[in-house]
Amino acid sequence: MAARLPLAILLALAAVAGRAAAQDYDFFYLVLQWPGSYCDTKQSCCYPKSGKPAADFGIHGLWPNRDDGSYPQNCNPDAAFNPSKVSDLLSSLRAKWPTLACPTNDGLRFWGHEWEKHGTCAADVFDEHGYFQAALRLRDRLGVLAALTSAGVNPDGGYYTLDQIKGAIREGTGFEPYVECNRDEAGNSQLYQLYFCVSAAGDSFVECPVLPRGRPCGSRIEFPAF
Ligand code: AMP
Ligand code: AMP
Numbered sequence: 001m002a003a004r005l006p007l008a009i010l011l012a013l014a015a016v017a018g019r020a021a022a023q024d025y026d027f028f029y030l031v032l033q034w035p036g037s038y039c040d041t042k043q044s045c046c047y048p049k050s051g052k053p054a055a056d057f058g059i060h061g062l063w064p065n066r067d068d069g070s071y072p073q074n075c076n077p078d079a080a081f082n083p084s085k086v087s088d089l090l091s092s093l094r095a096k097w098p099t100l101a102c103p104t105n106d107g108l109r110f111w112g113h114e115w116e117k118h119g120t121c122a123a124d125v126f127d128e129h130g131y132f133q134a135a136l137r138l139r140d141r142l143g144v145l146a147a148l149t150s151a152g153v154n155p156d157g158g159y160y161t162l163d164q165i166k167g168a169i170r171e172g173t174g175f176e177p178y179v180e181c182n183r184d185e186a187g188n189s190q191l192y193q194l195y196f197c198v199s200a201a202g203d204s205f206v207e208c209p210v211l212p213r214g215r216p217c218g219s220r221i222e223f224p225a226f
Contacts, residue, residue, distance in 0.1 A: 023124045024072045025064035027209055028198040030138050032057040032177075036155060036226030037192040038100045040184045046102035053098035055155060055226040057144045060193060061114040062135040062202075064121045067209045075121035081112035085128045092136050125202045134202050142205075144194060147172020148223075159220045165191060175205045180214030181221060189218035 035053050039045035047053070065071045086093065099110035111132070119131040126134060145155075151168030153160050162179060170176040177194040184190050192215075197208035 023200060024066075024075075025121065025200065026067045027065055027200055027206060028122070028202060029061075029063045029065055029212060030135065030196045030198050031060040031063065032139060032142075032144060032194045032196070033060045034155070034191055034193070034223075034226070035098065035100060036224040037182055037184070037190045039226065040190075040224050041182060042185050044102070045100040046104040048094065048099050049104055049106045050094045050098075053100075054095060056096075057139070057194065059097040059135050059139050061118050062122075062131065062138070062198070063118045065210070065212075069210050069213070071118075072121040073117050076123060079116070079120045079123070079128070081108070081115045082128060083108055083111075086111075086132050089129070089132050089136065093132060096136055096139060097132075122202065125200070138196075138198060138205070142173045142175070142196065144169060144173060144177075153223060155223050155225050157222065157225050159222050160191075161219065162217050162221060165221060165223075169194070175207075178208065178211050178214060179217055179221075180212070181217035182215060184222065184224060188222045189220065190222040190224055191217075 035058055036055070063071060083090070093111060094107060097107070097111065099105060099107040101110060115128060115131060119126065119128065122131060148154070148165070148168050150172060153164055153168045165179055166176050175196055177196050179191065180193040180195065181189045182192040195208070195212045195214065197206050198204065199206050
């Protein structure tokens, strides 16, 4: 059969098969998470095998998203997470992308979930190593905790307004995130996750084209210790 197909058609088919998936998103959300707010909920948390993470914002994920608010997911079932491709990043991932899920584990499950659900949808710009490296570098470039603390917004169990939190981060990083809150065990609204927007090329922060569907905050927002 194949022997009868003209060479030009065979070459065209091979080109399509070998090409990286076309881009199906407009920007990324870089989602950072305050571990204290993951852990002090009704559901609680488990520290990873490597021990209690630093009291700093960790990465939840780098998520391709479309301007209409929708997003692609699980784009390549053949691209299963392969830890050996990120062996040089593992110590940074443990420190800056900590799993807090129970039972206690080494983090591979969380990173694998994020790569398979979200990372595989950005194959036009990132392979597995590039995806994790980009998220780590973007997080480091922001310095969110320093931005907050230098404006007097400290993780000490005190309460702040949404404008104080957004203003401190805008002042210190140059970008204003979407702030997502959750509730602690007593029902208080608290600072949980920060959504920053990143260009489709994955290399620079941009104003957000659309706000995420995260849970909004009350007027008094707790910043719990961790
Ligand atoms: P994940 O950790 O990727 O499973 O996502 C956690 C939650 O964030 C999901 O339950 C979704 O509601 C939300 N989410 C995940 N990806 C996106 C995205 N690209 N844009 C907006 N919300 C998202
Ligand atoms: P949420 O956005 O809090 O509803 O989380 C959505 C999903 O992501 C849930 O399945 C969480 O368990 C998972 N998740 C969020 N943050 C972490 C984390 N630091 N470690 C492990 N799983 C997480």
